Amino acid sequence: MPLQIIFMPKQSIIWIDIINSPQVNFFKPFVKLWEDEGFRIIITTRDLSNTIDLLKQMGWKYKEIGGHAGKNPLLKLLNFPLRTILLRSYLKKIKPNVGISHSSFYSPLVCKLLNIPSIYLNDNEYAHGNYLAFKFSTKVLLPEFLEHKSKKLGWVKKYSIEFYPGIKEGIYLSQLEKLDSPKKGNKKVLNSIYIRLEPWSAQYYSGRRNFIDQLIKELGKKYFVIILPRSQEQIDYYKSMKGLQIQISEESMDFFQIFKDCDLFIGAGGSMTREFALLGKPAISIYQDELLEVDKFLINQKKMFYFRDLQLKDVKSIFDLKYKHNNTNLLSKGISAFKLIDKMVKQYAN
Structure with missing residues (x-):
């Protein structure tokens, strides 16, 4: 019998840049789903608020790259290119297939430098870094209530933007199992x-x-x-x-x-x-x-x-x-938005 050579399909790699604590909960159901389906997840982060503590609680592997520059505009200006260079250097060896982030202004630019697609989400219309992130993103996903403002500010014409149903918090909270309320017998003395x-x-x-x-x-x-x-x-x-x-x-x-x-x-x-x-x-x-x-x-x-x-x-x-x-209603919309993001990531990753 001739020797048969079996080629295993290459494992797709999804890069997530988590730069603040709320993003840990946001990506929790996505990480579980994608790992269960055989994707390799690469997480980068920085030491801000209690982000690293939460990542440790999740038991996720992560790479800490760069720090937070505080509110000083000059330090922010210097810190941005430095962390961007460090991220590119680290990820160049790993070769991810796609990058996704919520509010990481670094992620779209790094993906552009790596020549891979990027998905950028944000629900804060006042974040100055949005303009840079929008410019370099393959796809921008914003909540539906920002559609009117996006059209008014001309974002829809300038950038590749789609709108997801509901609000950001509904996306990951819709994936939770039912939360238990305190037992009635355990009445508290104080609220x-x-x-x-x-x-x-x-x-x-x-x-x-x-x-x-x-x-x-x-x-x-x-x-x-x-x-x-x-x-x-x-x-x-x-x-x-x-x-x-x-x-x-x-x-x-x-x-x-x-x-x-x-x-x-x-x-x-x-x-x-x-x-x-x-x-x-x-x-x-x-x-x-x-x-x-x-x-x-x-x-x-x-x-x-x-x-x-x-x-x-x-x-x-x-x-x-x-x-x-x-x-x-908002949780139902969250389920739809979760499916939309999952489908988009897989289209770019495969």
Whole structure:
């Protein structure tokens, strides 16, 4: 019998650049699906907020490349080409088939330098790096509520943009198994309020800092308050408030752990406020900068509360509401958006 040579198909490689903590949860269901289907996943990251802690919790392999330049425009200008060069050098040896990112301005340019297709997602219309990312992306995916603004600003004519149904948070939350609510027998003495602080180092944020300090002290007299910091700087600053009913989480907490214990979520920016709102928890945005379109959408739909100057009486009134709402439609849209992204990645990867 003649010798038969069997050629195994080459394993497709998907590169994901995760540069901030919300992106870990976003890509969690995609990573599981793609690995189960035989794709090789390459994850690069940088040390910002609690991103690396969350990656470790996931048990993912990752390569830390470059750091965060803070809010200094000059340092940002110098840091961008440096990290881009480092990423290209690292990935040139690996030869990924496609790159995908949510809010990584580096990813589309690096993919262009590697001559591979890229998919770029973002839901923050105020991020200055979008213009660079849009220019070099093979495909840009934005949420449907940005379609009007994209047309108004001329993005649709200039760049290859598609719009996905629903909101970003619906994409990955739609893939969760049913979340367990606390057992009725375990009645709490005090309601738990989780507070996510404002993004001090973010380029897009120019709002107030430490504006919630007095409210935290007042809430701590009536409720159990858990502060969720974004950096060591915030941990150090808020340590002085720590007490019997005010705690500061010095390590990254598991999302499900927070969800099961949380009775009310207060967020000064970022994805977590929208995540809790989407999953039916009473969630208050206290964002101090120009509201994003996604936040306006949820507020107008009465799925999220908004107070620029939140008072103790406002918190009491929300607890008195016994707040409940149904987000089946947004989660259904999330399923459709998940399938759209999965299909697009596989088309470029194969």
